Amino acid sequence: MAGNIKKMKAAAAAVFTAVLTGMLTACGAGGAAKTPAASPAAAKTEAAQTTAAETEAGSASGRRLKIVTGMFPEYDWTREILGDNPGDAELTLLMDSGADLHSYQPTAEDMMRIASCDLFIYTGGVSSQWARDALKGAVNPDMIVIDLLDALGDRAKEETLVEGMQDAHGHEHEGHDHEEDGHEEEELDEHVWLSLRNASFLCGMIEEALEKADPSNKEVYAANTAAYQEKLGELDKQYQEAADAAKVRTLLFGDRFPFLYLAEDYGLSYYAAFSGCSAETEASFETVAFLAAKADEIPVSCVLTIDGSDKRIAETIVRSTKNQDQKILTLNSMQSIAGKQAGEGVTYLSVMEENLPVLREALGS
Ligand SMILES: [Zn+2]
Numbered sequence: 019m020a021g022n023i024k025k026m027k028a029a030a031a032a033v034f035t036a037v038l039t040g041m042l043t044a045c046g047a048g049g050a051a052k053t054p055a056a057s058p059a060a061a062k063t064e065a066a067q068t069t070a071a072e073t074e075a076g077s078a079s080g081r082r083l084k085i086v087t088g089m090f091p092e093y094d095w096t097r098e099i100l101g102d103n104p105g106d107a108e109l110t111l112l113m114d115s116g117a118d119l120h121s122y123q124p125t126a127e128d129m130m131r132i133a134s135c136d137l138f139i140y141t142g143g144v145s146s147q148w149a150r151d152a153l154k155g156a157v158n159p160d161m162i163v164i165d166l167l168d169a170l171g172d173r174a175k176e177e178t179l180v181e182g183m184q185d186a187h188g189h190e191h192e193g194h195d196h197e198e199d200g201h202e203e204e205e206l207d208e209h210v211w212l213s214l215r216n217a218s219f220l221c222g223m224i225e226e227a228l229e230k231a232d233p234s235n236k237e238v239y240a241a242n243t244a245a246y247q248e249k250l251g252e253l254d255k256q257y258q259e260a261a262d263a264a265k266v267r268t269l270l271f272g273d274r275f276p277f278l279y280l281a282e283d284y285g286l287s288y289y290a291a292f293s294g295c296s297a298e299t300e301a302s303f304e305t306v307a308f309l310a311a312k313a314d315e316i317p318v319s320c321v322l323t324i325d326g327s328d329k330r331i332a333e334t335i336v337r338s339t340k341n342q343d344q345k346i347l348t349l350n351s352m353q354s355i356a357g358k359q360a361g362e363g364v365t366y367l368s369v370m371e372e373n374l375p376v377l378r379e380a381l382g383s
Contacts, residue, residue, distance in 0.1 A: 082105075082106055082107060082108050083105055083106075083107040083108070083136050083137070083231055083232050084107070084108050084110075084131070084134065084135040084136050084137070085107055085108065085109045085110065085135060085136065085137045085138075085139070085228075086110045086112060086131050086132050086135040086137070086138050086139070087109065087110065087111055087112065087138075087139045087140070088112050088113060088119075088122075088139065088140035088141050088146065088149060089111075089112075089113050089119055089140070089141050089211075089352075089353075090111065090113065090352055090355040090360060090366070091141075091211035091217070091352055091366050092139045092140070092141065092164075092166060092211070092220075092224070093109065093111040093360060094360060094365050094366040095217065095220065095221050095224055095246075095366060096109055096139065096224055096228075097109060097360075098221070098242060098243075098246045098365075098366075099221060099224055099225055099228060099239050099242050099243050099246065100228070100239070100242070101238060101239075101242040102238075104235045104238050105232045105234070105235045107232065110131055110135075111357045111360060112124060112128050112131075112132075113354075113356075114356055114357030114358075114360075115356055115357070116354045116355065116356035116358075116359075117354065118326070118353050118354045119141060119145050119208070119295075119353050119354075120145045120295050120297075120353070122145075122148065123148055124148050124152055128152070129152050129155060132149070132152040132153065132155075132156070133152065133155045133156050133157050133158070134156075134157055134158055135158065135161060136158065136160065136161060136162065136231050137161070137162045137163075137164075137227055137228065137231050138153070138161060138162070138163045138164070139163075139164045139166065139224060139227075140164075140165060140166070141165075141166050141167065141208055141210065141211070142165035142166050142167030142168050142169075142208060142210070143167045143205075143206055143207075143208025143210075144205060144208065145208055145295075146165070146167075146208070149165075162227045162230060162231055164223055164224065164227055166210050166211070166220055166223075167206055167208055167210050169220060169223045170210055170216060170219070170220070173216060173219065174206045174207070174210070175206065175207050175278055175279060175282060176204045176205065176206055176207065177204070177205045177206070177207045177278065177293050177294045178207075178278060178293065179293050180287075180288065180289060180290075180293075181289070181308070182289050182290075182291075182305060182308040182309060182312065183275070183289075183290055183291065183292060183293045183305075184291060184292050184293075184296065184298055184301065184302060184305050205294070207276075207278045207279065207294055208294075209276040209277070209278065209279060209294070209295075209351065209353075210279060211352065211366070212276060212277050212278075212279050212280045212351060212352075213279035213280055213282075213283050214250050214251075214253055214254040214257065214283070214370060215254060215283055216279055217250050217366065218247045218250045218251060218254075221243055221246060221247060221250070222243065222247070224243075225239050225240065225243040249367060250367070253367065253370055253371065253374070254283075256374060257280075257283070257284060257374060257377070258284060259383075260284075260374065260377055260378045260381060260383045261284035261285065261286060261381065261383070262383075263381070263383035264286075264381035264382060264383045265381065265382035265383065266316060266317075266318055266319070266380070266381055266382050267285070267286055267287060267381070268286065268287045268288065268289065268316050268318065269281060269286055269287070269288045269289075269322055269380055269381075270288070270289045270290075270309060270312060270313055270316070270318045270320075270321055270322065270335075271288065271289065271290035271291065271321075271322045271323070271324070271332075272290075272291055272301075272309060272321045272322070272323060272329075272331040272332030272333075272334070272335040272336075272346070273290065273291055273292070273322065273323040273324050273327050273329075273331060273332060274290065274291070274292045274294065274295045274296060274324060274327075275288065275290035275291075275292060275293060275294060276294065276295055276324060276351040276353065277324075277349060277351065278294070286381075289308075289309055289312050290309075291305050291306075291309065291331050295353070301331045301334070306331065306334050306335055306338055307338060309321075309335045310335050310336075310338035310339045313335060313336075313339050313344060314339050314340050314341075318344060318380070319344060319345060319379075319380075319382060320344055320345045320346070320347045320379060320380040321335050321336055321344045321345070321346050321347075322346075322347055322348070322349055322376075322380060323346060323347070323348050323349075324348065324349060324350070324351045324353075325348060325349075325350045325351055325352070325353065325354065326353070326354055327348070329346055329348075332346045333346065345379070347376050347379060347380060348376065349373050349376055349377065350369050350372065350373055352366070352369055355369070
């Protein structure tokens with residue numbers, strides 16, 4: 019099923035072209051709306067009816083349920099909940115070229131897919147303005163929308179500036195609050211998927227939405243979700259065990275810090291060069307000096323980086339410590355997993371499983 023992303027894209031492109039052609043025909047034909055949209059639309063409905071005949075899946079009109087997801091985690095969760103996809107739903111990953119959550123901009127085709135889908139799931143937060151903009155053009159009045167950060171409710175956490183971190187304005191924080199500067203804007207951390215517990219909770223929300231959109235397969239979705247949540251819970255237990263056995267309970271990132279939810283799940287403290295995914299890429303001398311001193315003081319055997327990092331800051335930190343012998347390890351934050359990888363067996367669970375030994379090593383457990 020995962021390998022279908024490309025095909026889905028192609029299919030959507032065909033539909034898009036068909037719609038455009040239809041529109042052009044309608045305009046050009048001087049009012050006579052004759053057959054324009056009829057042919058491709060009818061063909062599509064027919065196909066959907068044959069594949070979904072026994073299950074009566076999809077919306078009441080009998081067409082395929084269209085699900086659009088923003089990032090890889092929500093795409094993969096939905097894929098798990100759909101399982102064998104009894105309703106033959108069409109699942110789309112928007113950021114399928116590996117575009118980063120913080121830099122993604124939808125194409126015109128993406129906008130069209132969002133506007134007409136039945137279920138739209140996106141990460142939420144400051145980097146998802148494109149999604150809110152796209153929703154203004156929504157044409158499906160029955161569309162179900164899940165903003166994951168929003169759906170978390172009280173579980174959402176504010177981006178936290180700990181001592182030593184540079185914020186988006188490029189200056190370090192020394193533990194004092196910034197009320198006197200007049201820019202104490204608390205921002206919710208949008209990296210909600212980097213908590214197995216959030217993942218389990220959010221899968222419950224996606225399941226509910228799917229049951230509403232496709233009630234005829236609700237038992238299947240419920241069973242798939244329960245089985246998946248069990249796996250998430252199992253892995254969560256292993257993370258907890260790693261944290262319980264930790265010799266060092268502090269993570270030191272020579273990088274950005276999207277792992278707030280994960281650290282807080284297991285009561286780990288953390289230091290990092292930047293809070294969240296600050297746009298800053300240059301760490302100041304003070305930041306590097308602070309983190310190197312911390313690395314010596316704790317002491318840590320590893321300096322962490324995230325996927326896609328050039329590791330320069332981490333290397334500079336290591337070189338600035340006394341023994342200069344810390345390992346540089348990478349935790350995958352899944353912020354730029356492409357559809358291609360999703361089709362080659364990479365799953366949310368597989369990435370979190372690969373992160374576990376890295377975390378163990380960092381914790382000395
Ligand atoms: Zn980020």
